[in-house]
Amino acid sequence: MMAGGFALAIALAPAVAIVLILLTRRAAVAEGLNLVASAIVFPAAILLLVAVRGGPQVYWHGYIILDGLGAWSVLCAAVVYLLASIYAVGYMRLLDEPRRLSRFYALFAGFALTTLVGPLMNSAGVYWIAIELTTLVSTFLVAFEHAPESIEAAWKYIIVVSGGISLALLGTVLFYWAGSLVFGPSYAMTWAALRDAAPRANHALLLLAFLLVLIGYGTKVGLAPMHTWLPDAHSEGPAPVSALLSGALLNTAMVGIVRYLAVVDAAGIGALPRAVLVVLGAVSLLVAALFIVRQRGIKRLMAYSSVEHMGVIALGFGFGGPLGIAGALYHMLNHSLNKSLMFFGAGSAMRSYGTKNIGGIRMVARRFPAFGALWLAGAVAITGAPPFGLFASELTILRAGMRSSAVWAALLMAVLLIVIFIGFLNHFRIMYFEPAAADRVPSGQISLWCVVPMWGALLPLLALGLWWPDVLWSYFATIAHALGGTVALAGAAP
Numbered sequence: 001m002m003a004g005g006f007a008l009a010i011a012l013a014p015a016v017a018i019v020l021i022l023l024t025r026r027a028a029v030a031e032g033l034n035l036v037a038s039a040i041v042f043p044a045a046i047l048l049l050v051a052v053r054g055g056p057q058v059y060w061h062g063y064i065i066l067d068g069l070g071a072w073s074v075l076c077a078a079v080v081y082l083l084a085s086i087y088a089v090g091y092m093r094l095l096d097e098p099r100r101l102s103r104f105y106a107l108f109a110g111f112a113l114t115t116l117v118g119p120l121m122n123s124a125g126v127y128w129i130a131i132e133l134t135t136l137v138s139t140f141l142v143a144f145e146h147a148p149e150s151i152e153a154a155w156k157y158i159i160v161v162s163g164g165i166s167l168a169l170l171g172t173v174l175f176y177w178a179g180s181l182v183f184g185p186s187y188a189m190t191w192a193a194l195r196d197a198a199p200r201a202n203h204a205l206l207l208l209a210f211l212l213v214l215i216g217y218g219t220k221v222g223l224a225p226m227h228t229w230l231p232d233a234h235s236e237g238p239a240p241v242s243a244l245l246s247g248a249l250l251n252t253a254m255v256g257i258v259r260y261l262a263v264v265d266a267a268g269i270g271a272l273p274r275a276v277l278v279v280l281g282a283v284s285l286l287v288a289a290l291f292i293v294r295q296r297g298i299k300r301l302m303a304y305s306s307v308e309h310m311g312v313i314a315l316g317f318g319f320g321g322p323l324g325i326a327g328a329l330y331h332m333l334n335h336s337l338n339k340s341l342m343f344f345g346a347g348s349a350m351r352s353y354g355t356k357n358i359g360g361i362r363m364v365a366r367r368f369p370a371f372g373a374l375w376l377a378g379a380v381a382i383t384g385a386p387p388f389g390l391f392a393s394e395l396t397i398l399r400a401g402m403r404s405s406a407v408w409a410a411l412l413m414a415v416l417l418i419v420i421f422i423g424f425l426n427h428f429r430i431m432y433f434e435p436a437a438a439d440r441v442p443s444g445q446i447s448l449w450c451v452v453p454m455w456g457a458l459l460p461l462l463a464l465g466l467w468w469p470d471v472l473w474s475y476f477a478t479i480a481h482a483l484g485g486t487v488a489l490a491g492a493a494p
Contacts, residue, residue, distance in 0.1 A: 003051035003066045004059050006044045007120060010074060013040040014081075014113040018106050027101035031089050034105040038078075038085035041116065045071070045078035053475065056482070058122060062188055065122035068479040072329055073119035073255050076336040080247035081112040083340050083453040087347075088240040090449025094351050095145070095238075104144055108240065110137045115248040119255045122190050127256055128165070128172050131220060134249055135161050142237040142245075153232035160229040161220055168216025168256070174209035175263070178202055191259050198267035210264050210273050213256065214280070220253035223280045223314055224287035227307050231291075234303035235356070239347025242299060246306040246343065247336035254310070254332070258317055258483065265484040270320075275406070278318035282409045284311025285416045293423035297356050298346045301427060302339065305382055308420055309335045312394060315413060319400040325483065326476035327396030334389035334464060338382045341457035345375035348450045349431075361431045371446045372432065374454045379428045381461050383421040389464030 017037035021030045049071045051057075056067035088108065092101055114137055118130035135158060143154035176189050178201040187193060198206060219226035234242045257277070264273045288308035295301040309331065316328025348371065353361045365372035381388035394417065401410025 003048055003057050006048040006051055007059070007064065007066055009044040010041050010048065010078070010116050011113065013037040013044070014109040014116070017109045018113070021102055021106045021109065025102045027098040030102040030105035031092070034109050035085045035089065037109055038082040038112070041112070042078045042082045045075045049075055049475075053478070062190055063123055063126055064120050065191065066120060068475060068482060069255060069258065070119040072332070072479065073251050074116055076251050076333050077112070077115045077248035079333070080244055080336050080340050081116070083344075083456050084240040084243045086453040086456070087243070087344050087450055088238075090447035091239055091347055091351070104141070104238075107137060107141050107144070108244070111141055111241070111244060112248070115244065115252045118252045124172050124175060124189050124191065124194065128169055131168070131217070131253060131256065132165055134252065135165065135220075138241070138245060138249065141241040142233045144238055144241070145236075147236070150236040153236035157229045157233040160226075164216045164219025164226055166216070167219075168213045171209045171212030171216060174205060174212065175260070178205045178209060191262070194263045195266040198263050201267060203267060203269050206264055206267055207269060207272060210260055211276065213260050214273070214276065217253045217256045218280060221250050221257065221314070222284075222307050222310050224284040224307060224311070227284065227287065230307060231300045231303040234306060235297055235299035239343050239350075242302070242347070243340040243343040246302070246339045250306065250310050251332050251336065254313060254317075261317065262483045274318045274320055277314050278406050278409045281311040281314030281318055282412050284308065284314065285413060289416045289419045289423065292420055295427065296358055298350060298358050298361060299343070299356060301358065301424070302342050302346055305342070305424065306339060309339070312397060312413070315409060316397040316400065319397065319404045319406060319410075321400055321403065322477055322480045323396055323403065324400035325480040326473065327393050327400055329476050329479065330396065330464075330468070330472070331390065331393035334393050334461060337457045337461050338378060338388070338390060341374070341378040341454050341461070342382055344450060344454050344457070345371070345378060348446045349375070352444065352446060358427050358430060362434055364432050368446055371451055371454070374451065374458055376428060376432060377458055378454070379425060381458070383424050384417055385421065387462065387465045389461045392465055392468055
């Protein structure tokens with residue numbers, strides 16, 4: 001019952017905040033209520049993680065599952081929600097539109113709510129509804145600034161993602177059909193029921209269904225070539241929204257792919273699905289590398305970095321085995337922290353310099369020493385350099401790849417990560433060390449509300465890079481076992 005109470009707190013805190021914000025409609029009250037909600041969600045997510053270590057727990061007539069994978073995704077979302085809520089106080093005040101801020105915080109809490117409850121859905125159909133709700137709510141946040149570019153990005157986002165989600169719905173229907181051939185025309189379509197039915201279901205039907213959900217939810221994850229919405233939506237929305245999109249939403253959608261992967265693994269036909277997932281991960285890395293090297297927009301640079309890291313996570317789950325799954329899960333948290341830091345820095349730099357272009361942001365460290373040091377440290381971390389957390393998770397995924405039959409993907413990953421390291425940091429070299437134009441002088445100071453959450457992201461990143469706690473290894477091993485994580489690409493070394 002303890003786990004159920006923590007899950008209830010995670011859902012109720014933002015839900016109550018939404019109601020109270022809509023009733024008061026005052027900007028100062030709205031930002032406070034949202035901040036309180038995020039402060040409640042974060043410790044509840046940690047306690048939920050501890051409470052589910054004994055095994056999965058099912059609630060509300062089987063519609064809610066509290067297990068390791070879902071709780072881990074909730075923790076990643078809760079971390080971003082807390083940091084982004086703190087950052088939003090300083091950032092959103094710069095828009096100088098107090099009448100619209102209550103609407104923003106209601107939508108922001110709603111978006112957080114959908115990303116938090118989505119991974120806890122035990123019904124594959126209800127999970128699809130939760131993912132669709134994330135799209136509907138976040139579309140208004142992408143377009144919140146009402147600029148022509150942001151409105152265009154919102155339209156592109158909802159059209160492309162809804163197309164992908166429609167394919168995921170078709171795949172969900174086919175999975176239900178496959179199960180009905182085993183259980184009869186009516187049954188509870190839980191993840192456990194699908195895994196139980198898989199060995200006796202039609203394998204061709206399962207493969208087709210998985211490829212459809214992979215393309216559908218892969219669109220939401222931002223895997224190439226279905227990623228086309230991501231650079232626009234991430235770059236045009238307010239910075240706190242971009243952080244939540246990248247650090248929380250993408251993980252929530254990845255959970256669906258992983259749960260369906262466990263179903264085809266249970267059927268004994270996981271080799272082809274894993275190979276396809278590995279190919280999509282490798283293609284995502286390649287596309288990200290090409291666009292990062294030649295990028296001109298600062299937030300688009302961060303967006304393509306998200307494509308890169310979701311590709312890395314896809315490779316981890318695709319390689320499979322305890323190492324691959326542990327590396328992918330660790331990378332989810334590290335990426336959530338690091339990308340929040342990077343979007344916070346990008347948002348503050350854009351506001352201070354009055355431009356989205358990398359070429360217009362110069363001498364950052366000289367103008368803003370503390371902020372500049374934090375953002376530069378985050379840039380080094382996001383490229384996977386030591387001693388930060390992403391280095392540890394990427395190294396673990398590379399080890400899993402070298403033990404699998406997809407050694408080519410691991411080698412390609414290593415080469416592309418080096419290319420991305422050089423290309424990404426070259427942009428920061430321009431912003432930090434090339435002389436500024438006479439007419440491009442930053443205005444004002446960066447608020448502590450914007451700097452403090454950057455510290456809140458960087459310090460855990462450093463700690464997770466220097467020390468991978470044994471308790472997390474044990475936790476990831478439990479998740480891998482529950483997912484059938486001993487299954488890996490054919491030819492994996494023992």
